[in-house]
Amino acid sequence: MRTGKDTEPRLSIAPLLLAICLSAGILAAPSANALSELQKIPGQADPQAADQQNSGQSQTPSSTSPGVPMPDPLVSKDSSQGSDKTPGASDDSKPVEVIYDISKVPEPVRRMREQIVEAAASGDLERLRPLFGSGAEQTQVSVGEPTDDPIGTLKDLSGDPDGDEILAIMLDVISTGFVHVGAGTPDEMYVWPYFAEKDLKALTPPERVELLRIVTAGDLSDMQEFGGYNFYRLGITPAGKWKFFTAGD
Incomplete structure (x- = not known):
């Protein structure tokens, strides 16, 4: 006896398998095409071009073809012809030779330097008097007209009534490096500190620290804006004459 299921029409399996295969082929084709159309990585060799080159055929490179650009030269002619001048220095400036070896x-x-150090370290301003000299050869301690009483002038310049501050400044100044200026001229001199002859905008970090032992950071900023060192400086001639101890430019 046939059941109700036997009465339902049966589908042929062959057409069904054919439909599945056709569907799979249609879906796979675009995927294969997509892989073949991937963009080449810039700088990657073209297999077709390599085959042509190997077969003796030459190709003219295109200016628009992708590729890794050639690097710029490490040293250009312009940069190799740069100036050796200290940054911030004027064109006619010369390197300053700083001396530390007395x-x-x-x-x-x-x-003379040793005598100045001993007198200043004593804390007694009067011990400087014999070192000043007298008359036209007297040590200059103020800018402008010479003074008849250099000790009194230094006391007035000091922040305390005994002149201890000015003695401390003198010791700090003469303890730095120094420079030899005006060699072979009537103005030949050994000058402390060397900052008096140095471009303050070109100081190295150690030089800045050395200068800040004498002045404050605010003073240094003002000096750089002013254009030079304008604190106390001390000069001694080659003959051992104490020429000046003054502040200013």
Whole structure:
């Protein structure tokens, strides 16, 4: 006896399998095409071009073809012809030779410096008086007209009534490096500190620290804006004459 299921029409399996295969082929084709159309990675060799080159055929490179650009030269002609001048210095400036070895100066200069150090370290301003000299050869301690009483002038410049501050400044100044200026001229001198002859905008970090032992950071900023060192400086001639101890430019 046939059931109700036997009465339902049966589908042929062959057409069904054919439909599945056709569907799979249609879906796979675009995927294969997509892989073949991937963009080449810039700089990657073209297999077709390589085959042509190997077969002896030459190709003219296109200016628009992708590729890795050639790097710029490490050193250009313009940069190799740069100036060796200190940054911030004027065109006619020369490098400043800073001296720290006091043995390199004449004996009279060493002797006078030693006497100044001893007198200043004593805390007694009067001990400087014999070192000043007198008359036209007297040590200059103020800018402008010479003073008849250099000790009194230094006391007035000091922040305390005994002149201890000015003695401390003198010690700080003469303890720095120094420079030899005006060699072979009547103005030849050994000058402390060397900042008096240095471009303050070109100071190295150690030089800045050395200068800040004498002045404040605010003073340094003002000096850089002013254009030069304008605090106390001390000069001794090659003959051992204490020429000046003054502040200003």
